[in-house]
Ligand SMILES: Cc1cc2nc3c(=O)[nH]c(=O)nc-3n(C[C@H](O)[C@H](O)[C@H](O)COP(=O)(O)O)c2cc1C
Ligand code: SF4
Ligand code: SF4
Ligand code: SF4
């Protein structure tokens with residue numbers, strides 16, 4: 001089956017949306033409420049396109065391609081719509097990208113610049129109200145919220161938690177919790193996925209704001225593997241280039257394996273151990289006096305190997321057992337069982353999450 | 356998890372039974388139903404009758420009630436220190452001002468009524484103490500054979516039309532509906548038979564019929580009058596529709612402000628129990644949200660969710676209540692059905708002048724006898740107002756079909772009030788809630804009030820409407836308030852915002868919301884002066 005988009009003849013699979021087909025073809029269509037992990041909402045209206053024979057412009061994110069459809073994404077009407085819509089969004093938003101983007105970059109400002117939206121529309125009186133929430137990790141800033149409901153849909157559809165919801169009606173519509181309670185008093189798992197999916201920085205990390213850290217745009221991203229469990233989620237340390245300290249952790253773009261933009265509370269928020277004074281940064285070995293002292297890796301490994309070999313010589317290999325941690329990656333777990341079976345010759349190996 | 360999607364349908368009712376959204380209520384309902392507490396809270400917070408339980412008195416500040424002195428009543432209630440708020444049209448515009456005390460609607464309330472009351476709980480209306488009030492209907496001297504509904508005739512509970520429909524069989528009924536040319540009376544004027552056939556041809560056999568009794572378009576109150584005076588027509592019409600499309604369950608969504616119509620429907624269902632024979636009727640109350648009159652928002656509310664319209668397509672005929680094929684109609688559309696079945700499609704068609712059928716016109720504002728008048732579809736404003744006892748003062752402007760139809764100048768007084776001609780005039784028949792303004796009315800204020808209505812009643816789902824309605828209202832406020840922004844409206848921005856609201860909004864609310872302003876800019880250039888930019 002084929003559709004035509006901007007003059008190109010394109011093959012598609014049944015069930016694909018216009019947006020999916022267009023993106024596969026490298027055609028850019030602006031979106032705000034779209035997240036490929038979620039069911040389409042069709043609510044932000046940025047992705048409207050023209051379809052020949054349709055009176056109204058349908059949202060490409062929520063409209064399935066149909067055989068023979070002729071789609072136009074770059075017409076005068078589409079452009080006028082994008083400019084006016086973004087001008088309205090801007091009038092209802094924190095004025096100016098610099099003032100707005102104290103946390104994550106705001107897709108709204110970037111998109112407005114890209115489509116050439118007028119920026120001089122009279123700003124509106126702020127009407128949305130947030131809530132005080134003493135939870136340590138997540139801050140909701142109602143003045144930046146565009147009610148795209150990505151956060152609530154993420155929470156329901158990906159996390160299956162539903163701690164947050166759209167609340168109120170009309171121009172006051174915003175995001176809230178039951179009885180405006182703290183996330184700590186809801187079913188929230190503090191996964192931070194709502195932050196990750198939020199296009200504007202309305203849902204954001206609280207600590208960098210309290211620490212007056214530089215905005216995300218100025219941070220260096222260091223890709224690494226989470227060391228909390230064997231899934232091996234990819235994450236980005238966001239490092240302040242001046243202090244070389246971690247400001248926050250974000251997830252790589254949706255589509256990056258294995259975690260597709262998702263993280264859990266540990267991976268996203270529990271990074272302060274990195275700077276903790278109790279953290280071991282070199283191996284320690286016990287001296288003659290029984291006290292621990294710093295040692296090199298070579299010395300420490302020699303000592304461990306000697307001890308293990310000694311047990312094997314005296315009592316046989318099955319006197320040894322190897323237990324690895326669920327905080328090791330899959331590759332590390334593989335190596336531990338290899339060590340157990342191949343180097344020491346015992347099947348006594350176990351991983352703490354295996355039972 | 357909710358045990359069955361239908362369990363969730365009752366969460367709003369439960370919140371109401373617990374006194375509205377006070378702390379702990381959403382959690383309790385969540386525990387009882389298995390629906391996540393944030394969802395219960397989010398859904399209930401959408402409906403103003405649930406969301407502000409401390410408000411006990413609500414004064415309608417819709418345009419017709421404003422013309423009838425609502426602001427004086429509101430001021431008196433505020434001065435008395437009552438827990439009072441403004442509320443959108445209560446479908447009592449023919450007897451203004453309307454005031455709600457908890458869920459009871461009183462009409463023709465005066466500031467003296469407020470002063471006389473011993474606290475808000477004892478507020479009544481001296482002019483109309485009953486809660487079972489009705490409005491004026493007419494024309495009184497009409498030949499009953501020219502009326503499809505005839506609101507002055509007593510109700511009939513013999514089930515004759517239903518019996519006739521069973522003789523005819525489903526296909527012949529739909530043929531009659533097609534021959535009648537019946538167009539939906541809820542606002543869009545869509546040919547009824549296409550929806551009936553659409554539901555009939557679905558493969559899915561679980562199907563529903565839904566009655567849209569959420570009448571909330573400012574200036575509109577005809578459905579109220581039909582339910583109060585001829586509930587027999589509504590119940591029988593629904594039963595015929597259910598038999599024709601193969602549904603066993605009929606849902607009646609009645610706005611929460613309609614206590615008396617609810618009771619009338621309930622009684623009629625009971626009296627017709629014999630002929631209804633096994634059809635199940637389910638009454639559901641609304642909880643204060645104009646947008647739930649939009650059919651897909653209504654379906655969401657019936658399912659216990661926030662009343663946010665769905666994307667169309669798919670249409671309800673294919674994917675309606677709980678995803679099943681659903682026939683949804685306005686009260687008046689359904690009330691036309693028994694007559695069409697009994698007397699034939701041609702008879703009904705001939706009752707209209709420019710389009711098929713007789714039509715209930717609501718008229719309020721500056722006329723002598725505001726009320727509901729059944730006239731040939733396509734009469735002019737002058738003819739309608741003549742039936743309503745004539746103009747009060749000199750005609751300046753009128754809204755032919757509620758707030759969503761904008762304002763037309765007096766020069767359109769001869770235009771047929773039908774779907775086609777009003778669309779051509781840049782307006783619409785909509786729900787036929789005609790509001791008449793004379794030359795003493797402040798048209799700028801009227802525009803402002805209509806824009807405010809849309810701002811408050813927007814579901815908030817899509818940006819063109821959620822932001823656009825506020826943008827237009829603030830622009831008009833700036834113009835009218837000489838102290839801000841030099842009193843200059845941003846007319847170029849306003850025109851572009853209005854264009855975008857029409858192009859980009861999901862549903863008819865946002866698409867039509869700019870009309871009160873744009874029609875006045877076009878038809879009454881003096882109101883907002885020339886473009887200052
Ligand atoms: C904003 C909005 C409000 C509406 N309100 C009502 C209403 O109060 N009552 C009604 O019957 N239809 C209302 N409608 C129209 C319904 O969506 C739908 O077209 C109608 O119920 C179909 O019934 P009909 O074919 O009998 O007219 C509204 C539509 C919109 C867009
Ligand atoms: S942190 Fe996770 S669980 Fe909590 S509200 Fe956000 S998405 Fe839902
Ligand atoms: S907080 Fe962010 S993701 Fe959630 S609705 Fe607002 S803008 Fe969208
Ligand atoms: S147009 Fe308005 S009422 Fe309709 S879906 Fe959009 S926000 Fe809701």
Ligand code: FES
Nearest residue numbers: 042044045047061
């Ligand atoms: S991305 Fe399609 S409507 Fe928001």
Ligand code: FES
Nearest residue numbers: 417420445447448
């Ligand atoms: S009841 Fe007040 S305007 Fe309709």
